[in-house]
Amino acid sequence: MSSYISLLRTPGVGRIIAAQLTARFPGGMLSLAYLLHIERVHESYGAAGLVLAATSIGQAIAGPLTSRWMGVWGMRRVLVLTLIVCATSIFSIALIPMSVPVYMLVGFLGGLSTPPIQPAVRTIYPKMVNSRQLTPLFSLDASAQEIIWVAGPVITTFVATQVSTQSAIILAGAFLIGGGIWFIASPEVGRVRIPRSKRSFGTVLKRPPVLLATITGFLLVGACAAVEAGVVAVFGHGGPEAGIVLAVFALGSLVGGLSLGHLPIGPWALARRMLVVFVGMALAMAWLDFWWLSIALLVAGIGIAPALAVIFAIVSSSVKFSDTAEAYGWVGTGQLIGAAIGSAIAGFLIDANGAIGGFWAAAAFALLGFVVPTLLRRWHPDLRGREVGPIPDTAPVPVQPS
Incomplete structure (x- = not known):
């Protein structure tokens, strides 16, 4: 702390x-x-x-x-x-x-x-x-x-x-x-x-770490959106249970971010954090009970904020300062699309199979979120012992007086 x-x-x-x-x-x-x-x-x-x-x-x-x-x-x-x-x-x-x-x-x-x-x-x-x-x-x-x-x-x-x-x-x-x-x-x-920026619009996506961050962010947020749909399907809108379970999910993310955020970022950092998310969401499928879901999603939540922190760090360290805002814009767009697709797939599976369908979708998204940075770990910069920050542009960055 x-x-x-x-x-x-x-x-x-x-x-x-x-x-x-x-x-x-x-x-x-x-x-x-x-x-x-x-x-x-x-x-x-x-x-x-x-x-x-x-x-x-x-x-x-x-x-x-x-x-x-x-x-x-x-x-x-x-x-x-x-x-x-x-x-x-x-x-x-x-x-x-x-x-x-x-x-x-x-x-x-x-x-x-x-x-x-x-x-x-x-x-x-x-x-x-x-x-x-x-x-x-x-x-x-x-x-x-x-x-x-x-x-x-x-x-x-x-x-x-x-x-x-x-x-x-x-x-x-x-x-x-x-x-x-x-x-x-x-x-x-x-x-x-x-x-x-001296580069054309969208060129920043050719940077492997930015593409890795965008894809993994899409899968992470898709998993979270599917979980939210599944929890609401389990408990409905008639009581506070769904809100409490989702609050515990967010609390897990808060605790994870504060407790793990200082750890060095190596090539396996994103995969390890996504593995925690997957394990929690896979456990949630075992029993759609209030207390079990609270415990399982608390575990899943522990990996979320640390995974997001790694995504932001590898983007920041992999592009020139003039491209950082656009790079983060693409990452945000990936997350928005993930939320929409995750909710949609979960909705179809819930209609066809009941509330468990939402957790199937969440676990599938989270599993892919672990597999992608595992297979593409060469795209993941090793920031251990390195400065975490954008690559300087060749020209001086103007700083205006406040």
Whole structure:
């Protein structure tokens, strides 16, 4: 824990983590809030699913695109523009009754304009701490983001059921605006200038570590999405059991990230962490009981934040600084696609085989998530004894005074 205490004592680290988590908090709220609101308006879960799909497609396209724009126009300009458009989309869905196709269009625009805060902050981190502190910082970040997925759905459900579905969406928009302004106003965002990349769009995916991180992230998040569908199918919506089990799952990730985040990253690091995830999800298939699922998913969760930390570290250490934001954008897009496909496959298997089908899908995704970095371990950089940080560009990186 001393490494994390030292990190939080570094000027600006605690503030930038808190600001970006606040701005990204709607990520744990909007899907459920849109689902509840549009189902209420149109009395159709199918209609709500179409809007969520359109929003997710927009987010997937936006990931690498808006991230790359930050090297062209600057972080603050891109973040301010996307924040305005995204907030307008969110409040429009909350306040204006629309037909399903129009909801889909507005949701797509909102997804397309999602502020690239995650790529921005992970591009900033290497400029805030030394190379020795970077891996623990990525682990702390991955662990802290579990707060979004634990508290977000709980707050959304409470506000939507006790006040209104509109209020739940508006609250998510308020988090986006408040956290976004806080993050954009942070001095670190003004100090770091991403150089314009000299490579064509998408070239960064030719870097084996970036491709490995994108594929493994896709499989990891797909497994998590399938588990969530399976847990909800087991316990339904009538009681707190599903929420408690998923909270334990996230708690395992938090504990794993804080306890394992300081370990050196060798060529087997990602495979070992994904093996922990697979073992936990495979155990979950044995018995669909509340206590057994809680224990099994606690085990699975222990590998999640450490795996994400390794993904972020190998990307950061394998590309030039001018390409880091786009690289993280592709990783994020892979994770979004994984979430959509994992949920869809789990849904089909649940319809055909009952709740156990969701856990079959989760275990299959997690097994592939272990096999891929095992077979492609030559793509995995050995960061033991190496500096963890982006490759310097040939030209000096401008640093603007705050």
